[in-house]
Amino acid sequence: MTLALEIGWGTTLAIKTLIVLMIIPLGALILGYTFLLKMMSHMQSRLGPMDPGGFHGWFQLVGDGIKFLQKEDIMPDEADRRVFALAPAIVVISTFLIFLVIPTGPRLVVQHLDVGVFYALAVSSLSVVGVLMAGWASANKFALIGALRAAAQLIAYELPLLLAVVGVVIQAGTMNLNGIVIAQANGSIFGMDFFGNPFILTQIVGFVLFLIAAQAELTQTPFDMPVAESELVAGYMVEYTGFRFLFFFIGEFGTAFAFAALAATLYLGGYAIPGVNGGLADLLGPIVLFVKLMAVAFFMFWVRFTYPRLREDQLQAIAWKYLIPIGLLNIIATAIIKVAVP
Amino acid sequence: MTTTETPGFEVDPALHRTLENARVNVELDNGDMILNLGPQHPATHGTLRLVVRLDGERVVAADPVIGYMHRGYEKLSEFRTYPQITTLINRIDWLSSFANEVPFVSGAEQLMGVEAPPRAQWIRTILTELSRIATIYLFLGEMGLQVGALTPAFWGFRDRELVLNLIEGATGGRFHPNFNRIGGLKDDLPWGWISECRATMDKILKGCDDFEDVLVGNEIFEARTRGIGIIPGELGAAYGVSGANLRASGVDWDLRRDGKPYLAYPEIDFKVWTHPDGDSFARYWVRLQETREAVRMVIQLLDGLPAGSIMAKVPRIIKVPEGEVWVEVENPLGQMGYYIVSKGATGPFRVKIRSASFSNVSILPWLLRGVYVPDVITIMGSLYFILGDIDR
Numbered sequence: 001m002t003l004a005l006e007i008g009w010g011t012t013l014a015i016k017t018l019i020v021l022m023i024i025p026l027g028a029l030i031l032g033y034t035f036l037l038k039m040m041s042h043m044q045s046r047l048g049p050m051d052p053g054g055f056h057g058w059f060q061l062v063g064d065g066i067k068f069l070q071k072e073d074i075m076p077d078e079a080d081r082r083v084f085a086l087a088p089a090i091v092v093i094s095t096f097l098i099f100l101v102i103p104t105g106p107r108l109v110v111q112h113l114d115v116g117v118f119y120a121l122a123v124s125s126l127s128v129v130g131v132l133m134a135g136w137a138s139a140n141k142f143a144l145i146g147a148l149r150a151a152a153q154l155i156a157y158e159l160p161l162l163l164a165v166v167g168v169v170i171q172a173g174t175m176n177l178n179g180i181v182i183a184q185a186n187g188s189i190f191g192m193d194f195f196g197n198p199f200i201l202t203q204i205v206g207f208v209l210f211l212i213a214a215q216a217e218l219t220q221t222p223f224d225m226p227v228a229e230s231e232l233v234a235g236y237m238v239e240y241t242g243f244r245f246l247f248f249f250i251g252e253f254g255t256a257f258a259f260a261a262l263a264a265t266l267y268l269g270g271y272a273i274p275g276v277n278g279g280l281a282d283l284l285g286p287i288v289l290f291v292k293l294m295a296v297a298f299f300m301f302w303v304r305f306t307y308p309r310l311r312e313d314q315l316q317a318i319a320w321k322y323l324i325p326i327g328l329l330n331i332i333a334t335a336i337i338k339v340a341v342p
Numbered sequence: 343m344t345t346t347e348t349p350g351f352e353v354d355p356a357l358h359r360t361l362e363n364a365r366v367n368v369e370l371d372n373g374d375m376i377l378n379l380g381p382q383h384p385a386t387h388g389t390l391r392l393v394v395r396l397d398g399e400r401v402v403a404a405d406p407v408i409g410y411m412h413r414g415y416e417k418l419s420e421f422r423t424y425p426q427i428t429t430l431i432n433r434i435d436w437l438s439s440f441a442n443e444v445p446f447v448s449g450a451e452q453l454m455g456v457e458a459p460p461r462a463q464w465i466r467t468i469l470t471e472l473s474r475i476a477t478i479y480l481f482l483g484e485m486g487l488q489v490g491a492l493t494p495a496f497w498g499f500r501d502r503e504l505v506l507n508l509i510e511g512a513t514g515g516r517f518h519p520n521f522n523r524i525g526g527l528k529d530d531l532p533w534g535w536i537s538e539c540r541a542t543m544d545k546i547l548k549g550c551d552d553f554e555d556v557l558v559g560n561e562i563f564e565a566r567t568r569g570i571g572i573i574p575g576e577l578g579a580a581y582g583v584s585g586a587n588l589r590a591s592g593v594d595w596d597l598r599r600d601g602k603p604y605l606a607y608p609e610i611d612f613k614v615w616t617h618p619d620g621d622s623f624a625r626y627w628v629r630l631q632e633t634r635e636a637v638r639m640v641i642q643l644l645d646g647l648p649a650g651s652i653m654a655k656v657p658r659i660i661k662v663p664e665g666e667v668w669v670e671v672e673n674p675l676g677q678m679g680y681y682i683v684s685k686g687a688t689g690p691f692r693v694k695i696r697s698a699s700f701s702n703v704s705i706l707p708w709l710l711r712g713v714y715v716p717d718v719i720t721i722m723g724s725l726y727f728i729l730g731d732i733d734r
Contacts (some may be wrong), residue, residue, distance in 0.1 A: 044496035141377050145399070145715070221490055222562050230385050230488050231719040308562045309490025311716045312399060 016110045020099050024092070027257030028250045033061050034294070035301035036253075043305050068249075071242030078139035079239065087137060088240065088247030090130030095254040097123035102261050103178045105271050105285030116177035117165055120262060121158070124217065127251065128154040131226070134248075135236035146235020149312055150219060150226035156319040157216035157223075163327025164209035167334040168199050168266050181270035198269040205330045207267045209323055214259045215300060216315070218252070222307040223315055256297060264292035374402060377715075381410045385488060385719045388729025390703070394710070394718065401718060404710035406703055411733040419693040424450050424524055424660050427689070431680075432518050434697055435731040437480065438473035438674040440509065440519050446693075447522040448604060449669035449682045453662045454524065460606075462526040462652040467606040468539075468643045469512060469521070471636045475546060476505040477674035478586075478629050478636075481726045482553045485626050488723030489566045489716075494556055501549040504542045511535055524660055526653035536644050543637045550634055558627065567623035571709050571721035574620060581708070582701030585676025587725055590628040591620035597672035604671060610642045622724035629726070661688055675699055675731055695734055699727035 037049040037060055053059025075084060101116040103109035113119050128151055135147020169175055172183035180199075187197025200207050216223040227235040237248050264270060269292070271285030310318070380391035389410035395402040415430045422430065431446050432439030444466055451458065458466070483498020506516045512531055513519035521528050557563045573583060575591040588595060596614040598607045615631040617624035662684040670679035676698025683692040702725050710718055 040492075044493050045500045046496060141375060145377075221492070224490065225716070228490065228716070230490065230723075231716050233384065305493055306556070307491060308486060308557070308560060308566060309716075310562055311566060311714060313714070314565055 020096055020110055023099055024095050024254040024257070025250055028253035029061060031253045031257050031260075031297055031301075032249075035297065037061060039298070039301060040305050065246075068242055068246040071245075073243065074239075074241045076139055076239050080137040080139070083133050083137035084239075085244070087130045087134035088244045088251070090133065091127045091251040092247050092254065094123055094126035094130065095251050095258055097126070098255070098258040098262070101177055102258070102265055102289075103181060103271060103285075104289050105282035106178070108271075108282055108285055109178060112178060113176065115175050117169060117175045117180070117266070120177070121162060121165065124255065124258070125154060125158055127255065130251075131236050134240070138236070138239040140239050142232045142234075143236045143238050146226045146228070146232045146238070149232075150236060152312070153216055153219070153223065153226060153315060156316055157213045157323075160209050160319060160323035160327050161213035161217060163324065163331060164203075164206040164213060165266060166327075167203050167206040167330050170331065170334045170338055171199060171202065177265055177270070181265060181272055184269045185272040185274075198267065200267040203267060203330075203334070205326065206334075207263070209327055209330070210263055210267070211296075211300065212323060214263065215303065216319075218256050218259060218300070220256070220300065220304040222303070222310050224304075224309055225312050225315065228309060256300065257293070260293040260297040260300065261289060263296045264289060268292045268296070379718065380407075385722055387727065390722075390727070390729055390732065392706070392710075392718070392722075394715075396715065399715045401710050401713050401715065404707055404718070406706050408700075408703070408732050411729050413730075413734065415734050416693055416695055419690055421689065423688040424662060424690070427693075428522055429518070429520050431695070432520060433730060434695065434734055435477075435673065435675055435678075435699070435728045436517055437728055438477040439517055440473045440513070440521065441470045441477075441671070441673045442678065443520070443522040444470055444605065445669040445671045445678060446680050446682070447524055449667045449680050450524050450660075450662055452667050452669070453665050453682065453684055454656070454660075455663075456525045456654050456656055458526045458654055459651045460648045461530075461650045462654075464606045464643055464647050465512075465527055465531060465652065466522070467610075468640055468647075469509065469519070470605065471640050471643070472505055472509055472539075474636050474674040475633055475640075476502050476509070478633050479505065479546065479549070481629055482550070482557075482626070482633065485723050485726075486553075486557055486563075488719050489563060491557065491560075491563070494553060497549060497552060501546060504545060508535070508539055508542055511538070523653065523656075525656035526651070530652050536647070539644060540641065543640055546637055547634065550630060550637075553630060558630065564623060566716075566720055567626060567724065568619075568621055570622045570713070570717050571724060572619070572621045573705065573709065577708075578620070578705065581705040583676070583705055584698055584701060585672065585674070586628045586632060587625055587676065587702055589614065589616045590624035592616055592618040597670060597677060601670060601672070604669075606643060609646070610639055612639050612642075622720050625724040625726075659688065661686065662690070670696070673698055675726065675728060676702060697731045697734060699729075699731035700734075703727050703732055 037057065040046065041049045049060045050057040052063055075081060098120050100110045101113050101120050131150045132147050135143045135150070138144075168180060172180040174180060174183065184198050219226045226232075227237065232238070237245060240248060271289045272281070273284065273288050276284055375396045377394045377396055378391065379385070379394055381389040391407040391410065393405045393407060395404070413433070415434065418430055419427050427446065428443045432442050434442050479502050480498045483494040483496070486492075486494030509519060510516045512535055513521035513528075515521070573587065573591045575588070575593045578588050578591050579593060594614060594616050598612070599614055612635055615628050615635065617628050664684055664686045666681070666683045668679060668681045670677055677696065678698055679696035681694040681696070682690050685691040706722070706725075709721055713721065
C-alpha cells in the first residue's frame with residue numbers, strides 16, 4: 001500500500017516536525033494530568049486537584065498553565081544571562097530528539113535510523129548539559145549542588161541503561177527500533193508464536209534494570225536527589241520561574257513519556273499486536289503503543305509517589321556495585337543463549 | 343559513636359567573616375563552601391537558620407542561628423494577668439498548644455493552693471494526650487517528606503485533621519484552645535464527643551499501621567535513617583535533650599511517670615517506650631510507639647472519666663500569693679517547664695520558660711559534624727523541633 005498523494009520532502013519534513021513538536025507537550029500534559037494530578041491525588045487524599053472545573057478537576061492543568069504564563073520572569077543579578085535562558089531549551093530539545101526514532105506503526109516513524117536505540121540513548125543524555133548549565137548559570141549554591149548531583153547521577157546511570165538495552169539488541173539482532181519491534185512480533189518462545197516474543201519475557205532482568213536506570217535518568221524518586229525539594233529546595237530549578245520553569249516541567253514529563261515509550265518499544269512489543277498487519281497496524285499502532293507506555297508510566301509514577309529518596313553515595317553504590325555487574329552478566333547470558341539456541 | 347566527651351560550643355570567626363561577602367567563586371578557592379540553610383527553607387519548620395560549611399557534600403561545621411521568631415513571651419508575661427497569659431503560651435509550641443497551657447495553669451494553681459476537680463484533671467489529660475497525638479502524628483508523616491517520600495506527609499495532615507476536629511469540638515479552637523482556667527476548665531465536654539473520640543482513635547491506630555507499612559519496613563527509609571545522627575544517651579542528657587529524642591537513645595526517662603505526679607497520669611497504666619540505638623530511625627520508631635501508647639491512654643481515660651464539677655472555687659479576680667514555683671511536664675516535644683515568681687499581684691513578677699526544642703537543637707553543631715547534606719535534613723527532621731518552641 002502506498003500513500004495516495006505524492007508530497008515533496010519539504011512538506012514531509014514540515015509535517016514530521018509539527019508532529020514531533022506537538023507530541024511532547026501533549027505527552028507531558030497527559031502524564032501530568034493522569035499521574036501527577038489524578039493518581040497522586042488519590043494516593044495522597046488530596047482534594048485540591050479534584051475540585052477545579054467541576055468534573056473530576058479537569059480544569060486544574062489549564063489553571064496551572066495559566067498560572068505559569070502569568071508569572072514574572074525573574075533572573076538573578078549574578079546569573080549568566082544567556083546560559084540561564086538557554087538551559088531550559090536544551091533540556092526540552094533533548095526530549096524532542098528522542099521521539100524522532102520511536103516507531104508508532106510499521107511506516108509511522110519520523111526517521112528510520114539503523115542505530116535507533118543508540119541514537120535515542122545518546123540524545124537523552126543531552127539533557128544533563130542543560131541541567132549543568134542551569135545549575136551553574138543560576139549563581140545559587142543549591143542549584144550548583146543540584147546540578148553536580150544530576151551530572152554524577154546521569155553519568156552513573158547511563159551505563160546500566162545501555163547495558164540493559166544491549167541485551168535486547170543482541171536478541172533482536174538490530175539496533176533499529178522498528179527492527180526490534182518486528183523481531184518481537186515475529187519471535188517465538190518454545191515454539192509458540194501466537195503473540196510473538198515480547199522481550200519482557202526473555203529480558204526480564206534487562207527490563208528491571210532499564211526501569212531502575214530510567215527512573216534515575218528522569219530524576220524521579222527514589223533517585224530525585226538533584227531536585228530533592230526537602231534539602232535542595234528544587235536543585236537546579238530553584239531560580240527559575242514562570243515560563244522557563246514550565247519548560248523544565250515539560251522536559252521532565254516529556255522525558256518520562258519518551259522513556260516509557262522506549263521501554264514499551266524495547267520490551268513490550270511496541271506498536272505491534274498479534275494478528276494485525278498492514279494498513280490497520282499503522283492505524284492502531286499509535287493507540288497500542290500509547291496503552292503500553294501508559295502501563296509503564298503508571299509503574300514509574302507509582303514508585304515515584306511511594307518511595308523515599310536515597311542518598312547520593314547510596315545511589316552511586318547501587319549503580320556501580322549492583323546494576324552494572326548484573327547488566328554485564330545479563331549480556332553474557334544473552335549472548336551465550338543466542339549462540340547456543342538458534 | 344565512640345566519643346562521648348562534651349565538646350565546647352566554638353564558633354569559628356572566619357565563618358562569619360566570609361558570610362558577609364559570600365560569592366560562589368570566592369568560596370570555591372578555599373575548598374569549603376558555606377551554605378545557608380534557612381531562614382526560609384522547607385526543612386526547618388519555620389525560620390531556623392543553619393550556617394553549614396561544606397567540603398563537597400560533607401558538613402565540616404554547622405552553626406544554628408536562632409531568634410528569627412523571638413516574640414518575647416517571657417517579658418510579655420510580666421505585663422499580663424494570669425488568665426491572659428494562657429493566650430500567649432499556647433503559641434509557644436503551636437502544634438500542641440493545649441499541652442503548653444497545662445503546666446503554667448497548674449503552677450499558678452499550686453501557688454494559690456487551689457486544686458482543679460478530678461473531672462477537670464482527667465479532661466486536661468485527655469486533651470493533652472490528644473495534642474500529643476496531633477503533634478507526633480504530623481511528625482510521622484513529615485519524616486517521610488524529609489527523606490523524600492511525599493505520600494506519608496499528606497496522610498499525616500489528613501488524619502491529624504480528625505484529632506484537631508476533636509480538640510475544636512471540645513474547646514472551640516483548633517490550634518489555640520485557650521481552654522484552661524485557673525481552677526479548672528472553661529466548659530465540660532460536649533454531648534457525643536466521647537463516642538466520636540473513640541472512633542477517631544481507631545482511625546489513628548490504623549494510620550499508625552499505614553506509616554509502619556510504608557516507612558518502617560522500607561529498605562530505603564532504613565538506609566537513610568539507621569546509623570544517622572546517633573546521640574549517645576549521656577551526651578544527650580548533658581545537652582538537655584529530652585522527650586522522645588532522649589528515650590530513643592535508651593534513656594528511660596519520662597516526666598509523666600518519673601516526675602512529680604501531675605494530672606491523671608498516676609492513675610492510668612502506660613508504657614514508656616525506649617530504643618537502644620539513638621539514631622534517626624530509633625527516634626521515628628519511639629514516636630510511632632508513643633502515638634499508639636497515647637491512643638491507649640486516651641481510651642483508658644475515656645473509660646474512667648469521673649463525674650462531677652469541672653471548676654474549683656476561685657475568686658473572681660485572680661491574685662496569686664507571693665512565692666515561687668517550678669513546674670515541669672512531659673510535652674510532645676520533650677520536657678517543658680515554667681518557673682513562676684509571684685509578688686502577689688494579678689500577674690507574675692517573672693516567668694522563665696524552659697522549652698524542649700531549644701535544648702534539643704543545641705546538640706545540632708555536635709551532631710551534624712561530618713555528615714552529608716541529605717543527612718542534615720534527616721537529622722533535623724528526626725529531632726523534630728518547632729520554631730516557636732525554640733524562640734518563644
